[in-house]
Amino acid sequence: MKTHHVQVGTVSRELPIVEVAPGVSVALFNMLGDTEVTEAAGKALAQLIPADVDILVTPEVKALSLAHVISRESGKPYIVIRKTQKPYMVDPVVREVVSITTGKPQTLVLDGFDVDKIRGHKVAIVDDVVSSGGTLHSISQIIQEVGGEVAAVIAVFTEGQERPEVTALGHLPLFT
Amino acid sequence: MTVGAVSRDLPTVRVGSTGRVPLVEFIGDPEFTNAVAAEMVALIPAGTDMLLSVVTNALPLVHELSDRSGIPYVVVRKKRRTYMQDPLIVDVPSMTMGVAETLWLDGPHAARLKGKQVTVVQDVIASGGTAQALARLTERAGGTVNGFLAAFKQGETSLPLHFLQELPKRI
Numbered sequence: 001m002k003t004h005h006v007q008v009g010t011v012s013r014e015l016p017i018v019e020v021a022p023g024v025s026v027a028l029f030n031m032l033g034d035t036e037v038t039e040a041a042g043k044a045l046a047q048l049i050p051a052d053v054d055i056l057v058t059p060e061v062k063a064l065s066l067a068h069v070i071s072r073e074s075g076k077p078y079i080v081i082r083k084t085q086k087p088y089m090v091d092p093v094v095r096e097v098v099s100i101t102t103g104k105p106q107t108l109v110l111d112g113f114d115v116d117k118i119r120g121h122k123v124a125i126v127d128d129v130v131s132s133g134g135t136l137h138s139i140s141q142i143i144q145e146v147g148g149e150v151a152a153v154i155a156v157f158t159e160g161q162e163r164p165e166v167t168a169l170g171h172l173p174l175f176t
Numbered sequence: 177m178t179v180g181a182v183s184r185d186l187p188t189v190r191v192g193s194t195g196r197v198p199l200v201e202f203i204g205d206p207e208f209t210n211a212v213a214a215e216m217v218a219l220i221p222a223g224t225d226m227l228l229s230v231v232t233n234a235l236p237l238v239h240e241l242s243d244r245s246g247i248p249y250v251v252v253r254k255k256r257r258t259y260m261q262d263p264l265i266v267d268v269p270s271m272t273m274g275v276a277e278t279l280w281l282d283g284p285h286a287a288r289l290k291g292k293q294v295t296v297v298q299d300v301i302a303s304g305g306t307a308q309a310l311a312r313l314t315e316r317a318g319g320t321v322n323g324f325l326a327a328f329k330q331g332e333t334s335l336p337l338h339f340l341q342e343l344p345k346r347i
Contacts, residue, residue, distance in 0.1 A: 032235070032251045061253070080204060080232075082232075
């Protein structure tokens, strides 16, 4: 299998190159189940969060443990935006957002309990990989709707095009 | 509820018409997650060389357990992802949602369980249905189930379960 070499702090990995659409392959980066990479990336990214950020917001699922580590290291709280509504949520904010990548509607759910933690606060969005920016766009939208300000975007890698608005530890190419 | 030096008032959620159950959240609570992991790490059964868990609430907890114990972990998903290769699939009847769920273990992750002593880790184990499904996945992946570990036991299960504290089943 072809692989792509990446370095996260002192940890290196060979990412498998996987075809995701005809003629387009990506280096597959999955932090779930990789404790070492999650710790290394989380500790490095915690240093890069602007001091005036109040709260971290992350989409489920793959970046969840990363957000936990950044939160633990920086002392800034984190909340998770879910992709399905849960029966225990209180007055959830549910938004159908059309993905700018796939054109398909995507549901984002913010527990009503978390709205006050965002409203009037500076937010850093945390994700594992920012590629097309589709998820980022949708999450920014819901944060702004409930009155928060997106002050930073933090990711382990950007992918495809360079994204100056994203603070990342590295960049992944697309393989075509 | 108090674990180590950390206390939390757990919210409760109505289940059907029979009453309310307490709800434990690790997501968004690193302080509580760390306190629970610090005590749970001593309960990991001897001989464990891999932890197996399932999305979503247990993720920060299993990460901390792995970091503290040095034992790697694998996560099972509840949805098929496009990048999965030859995933192993099992169905599990869910008590919380009242509908069957399907668990997906990506092929390369299944390969990490082969020949390993695997401990199933969850945040809460109630009937044990999900834990048994994780055990089936372990065996199909060629691993051996070394034990079941949960932060909280809620109600009765026939599984030989290591756990920190018991939660009331109904309030």
